[in-house]
Amino acid sequence: MKEASLPIVQESSGPAGKNPVGPEMDPRRASWPVLAFFLVPALAIYFGLTAYPAFKTFIDSFFLIEGRETSFVGFAHYRELMHDGTFWVAVRNTMIWSFIAPILDVATGLLLALALYAGVPFARFFRVAWFTPVLLSYVVVGILWMWIYNYDWGVLNVALRAVGLEHLASSWLGDPNLALGSVMITHAWKWAGFNMVVCLAAIHSLPSEVLEASELDNCGWGAKLFHIIIPMLRPTLLNLYILAFIGKMKVFDLVWIMTAGGPLWATETVSTYVYKRAFNWNTFDLGYPSAIAAVWFGVVCAAVLILNRAFGTKERLEY
């Protein structure tokens, strides 16, 4: 179908592939006023609410802003940042979260999708139930899981005590060794449904001939999963991983609600630290938090580029 449409496009082009009458004469091209009518509002919103704030943040990072007084400090904030222990703890936590948690997210989503694809009983109910957390706000999810993790009456500890594993009952959000993992699991729980839906759609779009052929060859479930389904889902899974990665590099809401970065900075992320420096630090200075934000913006962009390069493949699946 796609190939059939190509000659139509080529008809309007000249022998060298160029339009002989110029783009302005192209009947499909709108006039400048019409273009402006549609583009200006979007561009104004983009520049006003995205580009300008980002640019201003970058500029602010070179200033000390105390109340109504502003003074230029050059790279002083960046130099200070290099020696800021809390910042590096936040970087470490965010990196752990960003690289490890997406594996959990995508794996859980894939497992749930496979369960639905395999036709578990009450599949319709489970599809809705597993997707529901995606619809909940972080505030609701945070409070819900704080109850689940409550030391005294949280369902997790109550269950552990009920089955005789009292020694495993812990202060899940109060122990620095457990807090980050506990919040990561909560985050994975919230987003598993989204990954499940995407994976399920991708599984359903796999060519049935390949799967049927594998069945004819007596290929088992495990072999089919690891040698056919997962390789063919690779682009989808990688895109989900990168999307989750970007989301986690900016994670704020859930951490702020559940632990506010504690205990002992064990769950401090770069975003929570920026917020603390901007609003909880007995100062109006936005220069230093702007420097953190500027650095982190660069890190996120670089990380995404590296991941795209690392995961990118020129091999195309033929089927």
Next chain:
Amino acid sequence: MKKARLGFACAALAFALALSGQAAAQSTQITMWSNWPDEPAKRDWVSARVSEFEAANKQCTVKLNFIPKADLYTQAKSAVRTGQAPDIFYMEPDQPEFLAGGYLDPLDGIVDLANLEPWAKAAWTSRGKVFGLPVEAYTVEMYYNKDLVKQVGVTVPASNQMSQAEFTELVKKGVASGITPVAQGVGDRPFPGAFLLYESLLRKLGPEDYGKLLEGKISYSDKRIVDVMTWVKSLVDIGAYPKSISTLKLGESHFYFYQKPGALVFPIPSWFSGRAFAPPANGGMPADFPLGIMHFPKMDEGKCPDCKTLAVAGSYVLFSGSKNKPCAGALLKSMATVENGTKWMEQVSLQTGIRSDPAKIKSQRADYFAELTKRNQEAKTVFFGTPLFHYRGKCADAFSQVMNSAFPTGLVSVKEAADKMDAACFKG
């Protein structure tokens, strides 16, 4: 005749409408943000003052909002930068950045400063001017459950102050009886977990050296400080605090103490009454709760066993960018009267920075108030301000993470805690 009557009625109606429109046009609406959405007694006091003001000043109306403190601060920080802040908003003296940033107007000449307590005025004085109306003041107290303490076999001394050894014994007996010795939760506040330690440090060091510690002039490795921290750590290790302390919220810790599961003591400022005296159905203290107030333990070789922390908390400030200063100032002036100070004491059962007339206080909680007053009279020396009143930025963050949270939950040793605090606060 009928037409004439109708015409007259129409004219009268038009005149009345015109008058009311003129009145509406002349009235000025001011905006006020207050804390205490979940503390009925304080909320009622503020609402009553605003209603009285509106009744006496028809040209001014007040749009009053009650917002939780953390949200209020965040919103105020953004709002003052853009000039959109309310005319009057809630503030505590531990937020000096608003004053330093030039966002507050002095109240000199607006409020009758003679109606403010001198120590409360001092908390808001900068460059010789007073910038806040100190409505709420408090002392740091050790509340206890008389029945439970008796039940575990401990008698509170007549002086209402235990020694270190006696308090350790109380904690041990509480743990042995399956009763949490000290109710405390640090889940949503950066300070409660440090009350026992810092009140003990005040009594050990005396106000002068304690002040130096909070100014970063004395190291946490000082032997006296290490001794006190070691003692508190021993209590932590015995099991003084609830296992859920790290996630227990302030409101929940109140409930923990006087409802379920119950605890022997509850170290908390005297603004305890704000939540405790709410109706029991709303999470308040049962009417027959056997509440007592004792002093924090005296330290072995302590320099100031009868010291006590006094602080100013909830205050109202005037936004320097306000376009309605006459009305806003008039409201603050109307609040700062001896009569209103007395009403605060009566209704809230809590200290205030506004002068009051003790002879006229008719509190429904007279017994409680008498005991609180007696404990305060027994304190010979008062130190002004809790640690977060003195600590700023990185040091305040370290205090919150280490002394408020990690230390009372047993996550760090004495040395680790001291090192972390010195790294953030000690100026040498």
